[in-house]
Structure formats: C-alpha cells, structure tokens
Amino acid sequence: MDALAYLFLSLTALIIILSINSTVKRLDRKLKRIDMSLSLILNRMEIEFPSRLSERVKQMALDPDRKIEAIKLYREETNLSLKEAKEAVEDFLKNTDKF
Numbered sequence: 001m002d003a004l005a006y007l008f009l010s011l012t013a014l015i016i017i018l019s020i021n022s023t024v025k026r027l028d029r030k031l032k033r034i035d036m037s038l039s040l041i042l043n044r045m046e047i048e049f050p051s052r053l054s055e056r057v058k059q060m061a062l063d064p065d066r067k068i069e070a071i072k073l074y075r076e077e078t079n080l081s082l083k084e085a086k087e088a089v090e091d092f093l094k095n096t097d098k099f
Helices: 002-044 055-062 064-078 082-098
Strands: none
Touching: 055 064, 055 082, 064 082
C-alpha cells in the first residue's frame, strides 16, 4: 500500500511540474511577442528607448574587439546571467545601428 501511495504522489507531482512548465513556456512566448510588438511600435514612432547600459559599457560595446569585455562588465554591474547581459549589449548595438 505504501508503494502505491508513493507512486500516486510521484505521478501527481510529475503532472503538476509538467503543467507548470507548460504554463511558463506559454507565458515566455507571450512575453517575447509583447516585447517584439513594443519594439516595433517604438521604432515606427522613432522613439529611442533609454539604454540600461552604463556609458563605459556602451563605449566598449561599440568597439567590436571589446564586445565580450563589455558583456562581462555589464554582468558585473548588474549581476545578470551571461545570456541576459549578451542580449542587452546586442540589443544596444542593434538599436544603435538603426539611428
């Protein structure tokens, strides 16, 4: 009986985890669509979104040889993950090219 109860609890926990994971992925996709829409609106209206990067990071990022250094510095300043810091620096560079 105990083994059956553990099996039932394990399956219930697995179903809950899979459900939460599915919801998180759906919300992530929705957030990315919203972010893309906002970027398109800002670009169409020619509104420049203020950069989150410090002036030092911006200067480094503009030099292609120092892009990695800029990402490292931004991570140190903000405690973001490597992926988040890389995206922020690349977004800055992408938006800098447009204006």
